[in-house]
Amino acid sequence: MKALLQHLTSMTRQRDHALLDASVIAALADVMAADHVRQLEVLRVRDEIRLKLTACRLHACAECNSAQCRGDTMPLSPELAAAVSQHQASAQKIMPNGNHILWLLVWVDDNFTTCLELWNPATCDGKTLEMAQALIAIYANHRSLLDYSQRDSLTDLLNRKTFDQNFSKVLRSLEQHDTQSDLPQQERRQPEANKNQWLAVVDIDHFKHVNDAFGHLYGDEVLLLMANLIRSSFRPHDGLFRFGGEEFVILLQAAALENAQCIFERFRSNVEKYHFPQVGQVTVSIGFTRIDLNATPVVVLGHADLALYHAKTHGRNQVCYYEKLVEDGQLKSEISNDMVEFF
Numbered sequence: 129m130k131a132l133l134q135h136l137t138s139m140t141r142q143r144d145h146a147l148l149d150a151s152v153i154a155a156l157a158d159v160m161a162a163d164h165v166r167q168l169e170v171l172r173v174r175d176e177i178r179l180k181l182t183a184c185r186l187h188a189c190a191e192c193n194s195a196q197c198r199g200d201t202m203p204l205s206p207e208l209a210a211a212v213s214q215h216q217a218s219a220q221k222i223m224p225n226g227n228h229i230l231w232l233l234v235w236v237d238d239n240f241t242t243c244l245e246l247w248n249p250a251t252c253d254g255k256t257l258e259m260a261q262a263l264i265a266i267y268a269n270h271r272s273l274l275d276y277s278q279r280d281s282l283t284d285l286l287n288r289k290t291f292d293q294n295f296s297k298v299l300r301s302l303e304q305h306d307t308q309s310d311l312p313q314q315e316r317r318q319p320e321a322n323k324n325q326w327l328a329v330v331d332i333d334h335f336k337h338v339n340d341a342f343g344h345l346y347g348d349e350v351l352l353l354m355a356n357l358i359r360s361s362f363r364p365h366d367g368l369f370r371f372g373g374e375e376f377v378i379l380l381q382a383a384a385l386e387n388a389q390c391i392f393e394r395f396r397s398n399v400e401k402y403h404f405p406q407v408g409q410v411t412v413s414i415g416f417t418r419i420d421l422n423a424t425p426v427v428v429l430g431h432a433d434l435a436l437y438h439a440k441t442h443g444r445n446q447v448c449y450y451e452k453l454v455e456d457g458q459l460k461s462e463i464s465n466d467m468v469e470f471f
Contacts, residue, residue: 131158132259139263140270148274149183152244152267156232159260161250168243171201171360177212178203179243180360201360207231212240217261220252228252232260234268236275241268280370282348283355287370291377294367295425298325298379302421326388328378328416329432330358330395333444335374338407346406353404354412361395377429378416385418385449392416392447400445411445418451434459 135155142148149167157165166184170177178201204212208231211219215238219231230249234242244264280287286294302325332338332354339347351374358368358376367379382388392414399412415435419428435450438459442448453459 135159135263136266139267142270143274145271145274145278146183148267148271152263153183155263156244156246156260159263160230160246160252160256162230162246162248164247166245168202168245169359170241170243172356176203177209177240178360182242208233208243217264218257232264234264234271236268236272242271283351283370285355285358285368285370285376288372291367291369291371292425294369294379295428298367298419299421299423301325301381302419324382324384324388325419326378326380326382326416327419327428327432328380328392328414329371329429329436330376330378330412330414331436331440332374333411333413333440338410342407350404350407350410353402354399354410357399357402358395361398362391377432379419380416388416389447389449396445396447413439413444414447415439416447416449 132155135151135158139148139151139155142151153165153167156162164184167182168179169182171180172178180201205219205221207219207221211231211233215235217233217235219233221229223229228248230246230252232244232246233240234244275284278286278290332350335347335350338350351370354376355368355370358378362368362378362380366381367377369377369379371377378392380388380391382391396412396414399410402410404410413436415432415438417428417431417435431450435448435453438453439446439448450459454461
């Protein structure tokens with residue numbers, strides 16, 4: 129009982145989603161004595177429910193960069209799908225090799241939002257399962273409180289006021305990588321992908337026309353579907369924000385410029401190919417820049433905004449890299465504190 133109370137204390141004092149997720153994973157691993165615990169986020173794309181790994185017991189946070197945490201979205205198993213359709217709190221499956229999988233479903237306002245997947249829980253009797261489900265209920269309530277203050281109410285992406293805190297995390301990651309750069313590769317704790325961080329500003333092209341031609345209801349649907357495309361196109365540890373209106377911001381970890389360019393271009397292409405109900409084709413323009421160790425949010429956002437402005441004024445539906453534009457003489461290396469806003 130003392131250990132359980134300690135886990136509850138740890139969970140309810142968290143003010144950060146990644147730390148809250150790590151707390152509930154640690155609590156479940158302890159209470160259920162499971163070999164492995166991981167958290168799967170629910171994504172809804174084209175009316176299909178899919179799952180994406182966001183945190184795991186091995187790494188205890190959503191910011192790791194291991195191969196296990198970079199997988200694509202996955203469909204629901206038949207057992208889990210049946211539990212969702214019946215609004216159940218848990219589901220189980222015995223694999224052919226004898227492995228036992230237990231899913232604990234997280235429901236918020238009657239919506240299936242997340243599930244915790246436990247492999248081979250040693251203790252899975254009725255009393256222990258009830259205790260685990262009580263932990264999940266407390267976790268869901270606390271997560272809802274965090275979401276209310278930190279998430280955009282329409283898209284459920286992070287909101288503008290959480291950006292500075294997440295940007296500070298990026299700078300700390302860069303600083304840690306910098307201090308370890310002289311160590312042998314096997315002694316470094318930070319993944320190589322953390323050595324470069326990128327910020328992109330994404331703007332929906334001609335969004336005012338969407339609202340004017342189809343109404344704000346369809347405009348909101350475009351924003352919702354765009355948020356789903358963003359979530360499915362980037363990784364759990366990337367920062368995904370809606371800054372307001374039709375503007376989104378991405379904080380991306382990528383080892384090289386070519387990787388970042390490819391990721392942003394792939395997202396742009398995914399949007400272009402997607403059929404938005406009633407509206408049809410929608411495109412986005414993207415401006416991105418590299419985040420330096422001593423950067424400030426205003427300067428980095430300003431650089432990305434300038435690259436975005438270049439994309440918007442040179443044909444739209446494209447990805448522009450600020451440093452390349454400066455190198456080619458298409459932009460001057462200067463910054464204004466005024467943010468560019470598009471209509």
